[in-house]
Amino acid sequence: MKKITQALLAVTAAALLATPAHARDRYSDARPASDYTPLDKFTRGLAGMTTGVLELPGNIAAENRENGAGSAATLGFAKGLGMIPVRELLGVFNFVTAPIPWPNGYAPIMEPEYPWRYFEGAPPARVSRYIRGETVGSTAGRR
Secondary structure (H helix, E strand, O other): OHHHHHHHHHHHHHHHHHOOHHHHOOOHHHOOHHHOOHHHHHHHHHHHHHHHHHHHHHHHHHHHHHHOHHHHHHHHHHHHHHHHHHHHHHHHHHHHOOOOOOOEOEOOOEEOOOHHHHHHOOOOOEEOHHHHOOOOOOOOOOO
């Protein structure tokens, strides 16, 4: 069991260290879909597979920021718990299909791109604007 824990910690650390510095400094709202690369998709996949558990505290924090403690304790908890497998499976999908510009080029399928973005002010989890058909800078469909 100790070796499994050490391996998981090593993989998580590698994913965080492998994330390009430029990826930590931007949020998907600021980029057009054509600016994403296969490396961005690969990095999102690796991060999703290894840090998907951040969906739980992240969605709680995001709901608390947007709608208060009552919403955070109920909706944030439920959404966060439900989004863990979604983030993990999307991580596997992005990791495996990184060289393929599908379904929306290399742009993210889910917002925020990375699960730690909740702690930087990102809203609760949702389908990416690129999938919804919105353009960069559009606020349609936002809370």
